[in-house]
Amino acid sequence: MTTEQRTSDSDISAILAEKFVSFQGEGPLTGQRCAFVRFSRCNLTCGWCDTKYTWDWSQYKSVDVSARVPVADIVDWIHALSVDLVVITGGEPMLQLPAMTALTTGLDTSVRVQVETNGTKAPTFKLAERVDLWVVSPKLANSGVPYSRRIAPAALAALRSTSRAMFKFVVTDLVDFDEIGRLANEFDLAPVWVMPEGDTREKVLAGMNLIHGPAAERGWNVSTRLHTLVGAQ
Ligand code: SF4
Numbered sequence: 001m002t003t004e005q006r007t008s009d010s011d012i013s014a015i016l017a018e019k020f021v022s023f024q025g026e027g028p029l030t031g032q033r034c035a036f037v038r039f040s041r042c043n044l045t046c047g048w049c050d051t052k053y054t055w056d057w058s059q060y061k062s063v064d065v066s067a068r069v070p071v072a073d074i075v076d077w078i079h080a081l082s083v084d085l086v087v088i089t090g091g092e093p094m095l096q097l098p099a100m101t102a103l104t105t106g107l108d109t110s111v112r113v114q115v116e117t118n119g120t121k122a123p124t125f126k127l128a129e130r131v132d133l134w135v136v137s138p139k140l141a142n143s144g145v146p147y148s149r150r151i152a153p154a155a156l157a158a159l160r161s162t163s164r165a166m167f168k169f170v171v172t173d174l175v176d177f178d179e180i181g182r183l184a185n186e187f188d189l190a191p192v193w194v195m196p197e198g199d200t201r202e203k204v205l206a207g208m209n210l211i212h213g214p215a216a217e218r219g220w221n222v223s224t225r226l227h228t229l230v231g232a233q
Pocket of ligand 1: 042
């Protein structure tokens with residue numbers, strides 16, 4: 001990285017909800033120790049969202065639950081942790097593309113980068129090149145968000161074309177499977193992962209029992225919510 005890049009990137013800040021060290025609780029890297037950087041703000045309003053403190057200003061005050069943090073400070077924090085994985089999540093982190101780009105390109109290349117996104121915003125080429133895994137979670141009708149807001153064909157195509165994306169759907173009932181199948185066919189989304197919705201151990205376990213057989217029949221993968229099962233952050 002050049003001196004000029006460092007100087008300009010040091011001016012960039014991100015609006016964060018929180019950052020912490022834990023293990024990845026969902027998706028293909030479940031169990032992996034990592035740094036989480038949770039961006040504040042979202043462009044959707046899912047009814048079952050478990051991070052409403054990133055966007056629901058009818059319940060939260062943004063000044064209480066988010067803060068502007070220099071990207072250079074986030075990079076230093078991650079490097080000091082000696083983790084080999086950072087998970088950038090939200091909210092919807094892709095709403096802050098300059099900060100996302102500065103953060104990911106400021107990290108040592110030994111740190112793998114996973115981004116969790118709702119799939120409504122396309123990455124820039126520079127960002128796409130640096131991200132190792134895109135966990136794209138297009139929202140279904142069960143979110144209560146209108147189709148035109150939650151499904152963005154051009155963004156899904158751009159994420160799919162990185163060849164580093166997987167598509168994870170939150171399931172509240174087996175009737176969701178037909179909608180997932182239609183979306184996967186129409187937008188050529190693969191591999192497909194399905195994960196039960198739930199913020200309690202009982203709900204997650206019941207959901208896993210419900211979906212694992214039908215998911216296997218369709219050739220899909222299943223994800224648990226390990227952090228919910230063990231009561232972690
Ligand atoms: S896209 Fe994610 S963060 Fe945004 S409202 Fe839906 S579940 Fe919450």
